[in-house]
Amino acid sequence: MxxxxxxxxxxxxxxxxxxxxxxxxxxxxxxxxxxxxxxxxxxxxxxxxxxxxxxxxxxxxxxxxxxxxxxxxxxxxxxxxxxxxxxxxxxxxxxxxxxxxxxxxxxxxxxxxxxxxxxxxxxxxxxxxxxxxxxxxxxxxxxxxxxxxxxxxxxxxxxxxxxxLSGIGGYFLSKWGLRPLDQLITQIHSISPQRLSQRIHHYNVEKEIYELIHAFNLLMDRMEDTLVSQQRFVTDASHELRTPLTIIEGYVSLLQRWGKNKPEIREEALGALRQECDRLSRLIEDLLTLAKLQDESESNTQKNIQSLTPLLLEVKHAWLPVYPPQITLSFEWTEPLFLYMDRERMRQLLDILLDNARKYTDQGEVKVRAFSDESWVHVMIEDTGIGIPESELPHLFKRFYRVDKSRNRIRGGNGIGLAIAQSIIQDHQGIITISPASQGGTRVHVQLRKEPAPQQD
The missing domain is CATH 3.30.450 (Beta-Lactamase)
Structure with missing residues (x-):
């Protein structure tokens, strides 16, 4: 080319x-x-x-x-x-x-x-x-x-x-004036993919060159953070995928050695294999969902101004039978609750938050409240579960991050749900915060931009 x-x-x-x-x-x-x-x-x-x-x-x-x-x-x-x-x-x-x-x-x-x-x-x-x-x-x-x-x-x-004379003088003046830029280019060429932590010094330079170097260093900071996050993501994803595959491989070996002639071993192995396959399917589906949410080309394609009330009713009817008897699930909302939203994504958000509340609440109550003020629609989900230490709160939205990995594995989490929830909120230009609840447990507070009710024809 x-x-x-x-x-x-x-x-x-x-x-x-x-x-x-x-x-x-x-x-x-x-x-x-x-x-x-x-x-x-x-x-x-x-x-x-x-x-x-x-x-x-x-x-x-x-x-x-x-x-x-x-x-x-x-x-x-x-x-x-x-x-x-x-x-x-x-x-x-x-x-x-x-x-x-x-x-x-x-x-x-x-x-x-x-x-x-x-x-x-x-x-x-x-x-x-x-x-x-x-x-x-x-x-x-x-x-x-x-x-x-x-x-x-x-x-x-x-x-x-x-x-x-002006042409010759202009050339030498330009060369002299652009000397810091030439030095900057040389330093940029010296940065290799193995040395992304290297930064360009900006001492005793002109204001414009200083701002350029500062902007470049900020860009390198973002690139390094992105690369580190990507490497961590690959490592965590590999680990998450390797664990069920290891279990599947173990049960396949067990079937090959003793499962052919022992029905009880065969049934146990097939059940475990089904469980691990389901776990792999959920993990892959969550990864695909997270990637799709971060693809800006698909953003805002299904958004329109609508009321949150029908969705709350739908979620209420869907989750009440799922919650065990020892956990009380209650809904409370105050009209109006109009948003500019993608209904499917908002349903996914509520499902993730209610599923997390169910998993980490052994008994007690999960309460969902929705109300609005002059600028925002607020959705609060508060449970009486095991809670989250305050030192862990800043890390909850990282991919594959789990407060207690062993306990999380028993309860079926993979550490992607809250990352998906944050992506949905960011796509809707909202805010999501997690804090300890007043009665123990966890409070999730979602804020979304309020919109006026559409006029009826």
Whole structure:
């Protein structure tokens, strides 16, 4: 399978930094060139206005009578002010050209990107006549082309040098800034499956790297706990499966040696084999149930808002005949008891809790109470049985955990029921706690989110 290789973070940061610098340099170059060229054009325009004023003043001094306003005389006067890139013209009030001169490089149309036509106009009033003559000077900025070309070349060269230096500097800065990350990667590679207890040190590092290392160490803690739990689960499951298999193997050997001719031995062996097969079936069924509950893909598929009351009635009728005469089973509940629940899972939960109460209560009472408050529906199962030491309470929901293994084996437990119950409660986003009861025995308290009653159509 082909996997596309991504660029390293250093190169990506360098590219990003260089791209940002390229955009900034582009805008900066355009701004400098535009502002400088405008300043130059404004300076040239001021010089042109000053020249037009000077020509108008000189003409007013040179021309002393109206007879001097002929074209040849005016043209000779304008020759004193000629410029290679300028056109100087004298116009009357109607715009008629009286006289004009043009420089050698004068062109009415700009030939280059940098070229412009600048115009200045000044009026001349003669004391001996009522007419007004206008001095109009037009100038092409072709002479500034070399200056603008040099300015553009300098800006381009400076931008390229700056871009290259920023790219090199960005790479080394990225490399220096990501050095703690490289060290972290090296330490992570050094962790092998046989050294999951190893943790990464996070002294004298930046805040972001510290948070990354802290998050990684927490992840390793969870992975180690999961692996230890899985190994313990495999060990406990193997032990639980090996015990009935050993018993079955022993009785099979007994049948092979003496059971063929002795009916009493054969009957005893077959009964024990049936008992151990039933025990294996229950264990395997509990394991499959626990695995199915932990598969999130099957969660919430059968949940809906419904009342717990019909289920309590069903459980009551199912368990009253099962309890022995020396144990009194009582139910008590107060409406409303609406939940967002999977009915089959909730029935399984109640069955597990009532079965545990029956197994560990020799005589007395098992009481089931259900009620609700503003936020929760509470289900409490309290018995007068043998009880559980407080030191064992934190471990009750672990798989295959039993307070007294020998006593538990006699009573038929395998240590998975409460783990299944906790998975059901977690799937319903509830809370389950176990504590000593006030009259001895054990109290199981289940809290489930209360829901409003659905509206009837």
């Amino acid at each position: 082909f996997i596309q290789r991504r660029y390293s973070l250093k190169w990506r940061l360098t590219f990003l930094f260089s791209s940002v610098m390229l955009v900034l340099l582009l805008f900066l170059t355009i701004f400098i060139f535009w502002s400088t060229s405008n300043l130059v054009y404004q300076h040239e325009q001021r010089l042109l206005n000053q020249k037009a004023s000077a020509i108008a003043s000189d003409l007013k001094t040179e021309i002393t009578e109206e007879s001097s306003l002929d074209m040849s005389y005016l043209s000779r006067l304008l020759m004193n002010y000629s410029d290679a890139n300028q056109s100087i013209a004298l116009l009357d009030q109607k715009g008629k050209r009286l006289a004009s001169i043009e420089g050698a490089n004068w062109s009415k149309e700009p030939d280059d990107f940098y070229d412009r036509i600048l115009t200045a106009k000044e009026s001349v009033e003669f004391p001996f006549a009522s007419r007004i003559i206008y001095v109009e000077i037009s100038e092409t900025t072709e002479a500034l082309e070399w200056y603008f070309t040099m300015l553009f070349s300098i800006l381009l060269f400076a931008s390229l040098i700056t871009l290259a």
